[in-house]
Amino acid sequence: MGNKLIDLKDAGFAIYDQLKIADLFAYEKFSDYAKDTVDMAIDTAEKLAVSEYYPINETGDKTGVAFDNGKVTVPAAFHAAYKKFCEGGWTAPAEDFDLGGQQMPAMLNYLTQMLFFAANQSLMVYTCLTHSAGKVIEIFGTEEQKAKYLGPVWEGVWGGCMDLTEPEAGSDVGAIRTKATPNEDGTYKIKGNKIFISQGDSDLTENIVHILLARVEGDPEGTKGLSCFIVPKIRVNDDGSLGADNDVVCTGIEHKMGMKGSATASLAYGDNDNCIGELIGGRCKGIVTMFNMMNEQRIVVGMEGISMGSSAYLHALDFARERKQGVAFGQKTGPQVPIIEHPDVRRNLLFMKSYTEGIRALLLYAAKCLDLKELVSDEAERQKYSDLVEILTPICKAGGSERGFDVCTAAIQIFGGYGYCQEYYVEQLARDCKITSIYEGTNGIQANDLLGRKIVMRDATAFKALIDEMRAVIRAAEAIPELSAYAADMEIYVNKFVETSDLLRARLKENAFLAYSFATPYLNIAIDLATAWMLLSQSVTASEKLKADAETDADFLNSKINTAKFFIGAILPQVTGRLDAIVKNDAAFLQMEDRYFID
Ligand SMILES: Cc1cc2nc3c(=O)[nH]c(=O)nc-3n(C[C@H](O)[C@H](O)[C@H](O)COP(=O)(O)OP(=O)(O)OC[C@H]3O[C@@H](n4cnc5c(N)ncnc54)[C@H](O)[C@@H]3O)c2cc1C
Incomplete structure (x- = not known):
């Protein structure tokens, strides 16, 4: 296994094959980029994350931050790693060359950041907030303010x-x-x-x-x-x-x-x-x-969550291959087998793998839309990408944070009793990850945003743009015999989601209080559909690659197809219950007086 942070083979497949980062190199802004420069940036980030950030994450957790006599002291080990981060030019990689940045496409910037977040969330928060402050000054500052503050902020000094x-x-x-x-x-x-x-x-x-x-x-x-x-x-x-x-x-x-x-x-x-x-x-x-960069910031927080989930998954996978308990399934006696051979453990690993890979792809897709909404010249296309960013923002923020945390707790489960003990890293990941569902607008606020604003905005145009993108993938998948049944299932869920969204829009006018009580279940349906959409899209790409060449990377490509099938066949059906509950619109919620909560 490679690093235990991000599966870079999978992430590489997402950016190169599925999401086609090369499309961006055709624009003047990114004309200095090509596959080898992208590879080099990922490789450099991986080395820094693995050798400097990851080894001091546990130390930072144990040492903590001290407050003494009004002075705040961060873990001593953080200083050297922070310096290397700044010296490597990672404080402002997406900024333009003339501002001292590397003018990276957002997709590449996000992938490198995922490595850092997975390696050491605490340390990354310092650099992340520095970047946000710099960005506000860059966009809104006067020339004097920029001259005064921007240089040292972008350098991380x-x-x-x-x-x-x-x-x-x-x-x-x-x-x-x-x-x-x-x-x-x-x-x-x-x-x-x-x-x-x-x-x-x-x-x-x-x-x-x-x-x-x-x-x-x-x-x-x-x-x-x-x-x-x-x-x-x-x-x-x-x-x-x-x-x-x-x-x-x-x-x-x-x-x-x-x-x-x-x-x-x-x-x-x-x-x-x-x-x-x-x-x-x-x-x-x-x-x-x-809030100018609110969309971007919220997508970044989703990225934090799923990056920690990714690391938890890779640690759990390693453990499940080594830890032996019980005999082979269906046998009464025999040698102990690695726990990955037990159906429930294998299901749990697939649950982790599918959310990690699906939501990571969703975040990288959103990053591409962030760039395209600035780059494309056609006004309608520009609006489409802007709409997609708007509607995807709460889904990315809550999806990355909520499912990232779910993956971390699933990892603890795979470790059994060890997972609950501090010597094993996954419990730290779960603790670190939880904050992502709270800051940058709690996930309750994201749910309100999706229901009350994003699916309604511009006469539901943003919503329709998202549904069109999902249907385009369904069309591509139904043309592939191996995927057609899954495409048909996906279409049923998407249609039901569209009908339920229409219902909710009407109910926002009739009884908004009751409608908002379904905001979080509705957001969760959107997260699962978006995950399925990305996994189905990846399975289409994998099928096309296998058709062109059945030998190269066959195991990896088949695993992509199988992961999508598992998610659509075994996890996505869970949205049915949530959709049914929204359609039912039971009014008991309205009859729940404050005093009923008290004995
Ligand atoms: C580790 C950490 C780092 C942070 N970093 C920063 C930072 O750098 N800068 C900064 O300014 N802040 C920061 N915050 C603050 C963070 O953004 C807030 O905690 C968050 O916005 C929620 O506010 P609150 O804690 O007051 O909770 P409340 O707003 O009191 O919310 C409590 C609960 O009520 C729900 N709720 C509240 N209002 C509504 C509503 N209208 N509809 C539905 N549900 C609602 C929330 O979803 C939540 O579940 C940080 C917090 C933490 C813990």
């Missing part, structure tokens, strides 16, 4: 973070209370408190650039009155040197279930009336500024 959450403002961002008061020189005095800020403070970098949401006094309530500010931990002089402390104080760090190497800080701004922020993106435009 300064860290970055995104400061939204407050005790009373989590999912409800509009409830933010942090205040900004204009100064005469055009800057703002910031006063308030934030919680749960990843990399809100750390000793990994010499400065931290906070991108913060606050409300200028007198501006409207809710999200429409919020503005975005650059608030450095240490002020930056006009010549780029560091100046005085900016009255941003870390008041504590969280002691979390997982991601223990990542500093999650509580922050106080302006306790001494001396915290200065610079407006970025325009007054009352904070939500647009902060």
Whole structure:
């Protein structure tokens, strides 16, 4: 077996054969890329992930982050790996060449990031947030702001973070209370408190650039009155040197279930009336500024989840091949056999393999749409890719995080009692993975987004674009004798999904409260259909390759076909119950008074 992070043979099949990354090389922006440069980037990322990130993940979990005398100290081992990451140019690989980036296609950028997330989620959070902060400055900053902050942020010499959450403002961002008061020189005095800020403070970098949401006094309530500010931990002089402390104080760090190497800080701004922020993106435009990259960020969080799931699967597969228990199936006596030979263990491994490979392909497909929506010249095509990104975002975020966690817990099950013990890595993966269903908009919020906004938007055009893509794969599969029965099954589920979505759209107008009670089951149906769609698409590609050459990679290609068949035949039918429940629309939910929850 190769690395125990991402099966690169499978991921390579996804980007080259199924999703045809080479299509992108035809555009001027990516004309420097070809298969050998892509291979080289993946290879370099794999080496860094395997040799620097992965070995210190467990150390980071055991050491954790320390908070002493107001100072935050990350696990010592993180410093050298972070430096190598920055030196390797991994802080901004997708940025344009003239900004110091490598102008990578999103699909390649995502695949390399998957390796890093699978290897060490805690350490990746620092670089990821730095990238987000840099991106906000790159898109919305003035020339002065870019000149002042962007260089050190893209180099990773300064860290970055995104400061939204407050005790009373989590999912409800509009409830933010942090205040900004204009100064005469055009800057703002910031006063308030934030919680749960990843990399809100750390000793990994010499400065931290906070991108913060606050409300200028007198501006409207809710999200429409919020503005975005650059608030450095240490002020930056006009010549780029560091100046005085900016009255941003870390008041504590969280002691979390997982991601223990990542500093999650509580922050106080302006306790001494001396915290200065610079407006970025325009007054009352904070939500647009902060959420400009929301789709991308949410897809990245889905990627975090499924990457940890991927590593859990590969560890479990290794274990299942080595661990011997019980005699061969159907025998009363005989030597003990590896547990992979027992039907239930084998089913569990296939469950893990199919979700890991299907959702990974979905995320890489979404990455291709992200690039194409900027690159294609035809307006209708551009809109199609933009619609696909919109509707796929909650499915990718929740699919990667939810199923990634399911795969991690399935891995614990395969390890048996050992899986529950700390010496075995999979329990850390499950703990680390759980956060992905919570941050960047909880999965409950993703479900509301899919039902209330995405399947309705633009007269359901985004929804139709997704269904058209699914049907195109069904058409291709039904023409292949070996896959035609599975294509027919898939078509039945897709049709039922379309009918149920029409019903829900109507019910949103009739009884929205009841309709929203089905938001999460509905999202789960969409996740499973999207997974099946990707696996079916991969099986079509594998069949075509086998038809052209029956020898090369036959085992791998047959495994792709078989994985799709297993998923569509044995897992996808589970959506029927969820679909039936939505159609039934039972009203007991409405009769459940608050007081009924209490004895
Ligand atoms: C480790 C960690 C790192 C984080 N990093 C950052 C960061 O870098 N920057 C930052 O700003 N924040 C960060 N957060 C905060 C994170 O984004 C919030 O925890 C998350 O948005 C949820 O907010 P909350 O915890 O207040 O939960 P609540 O908003 O109180 O939600 C509680 C529950 O109610 C549900 N709920 C709430 N409102 C609705 C609704 N309208 N409809 C349906 N269900 C609803 C939620 O789905 C959830 O299940 C981090 C949190 C953690 C734990």
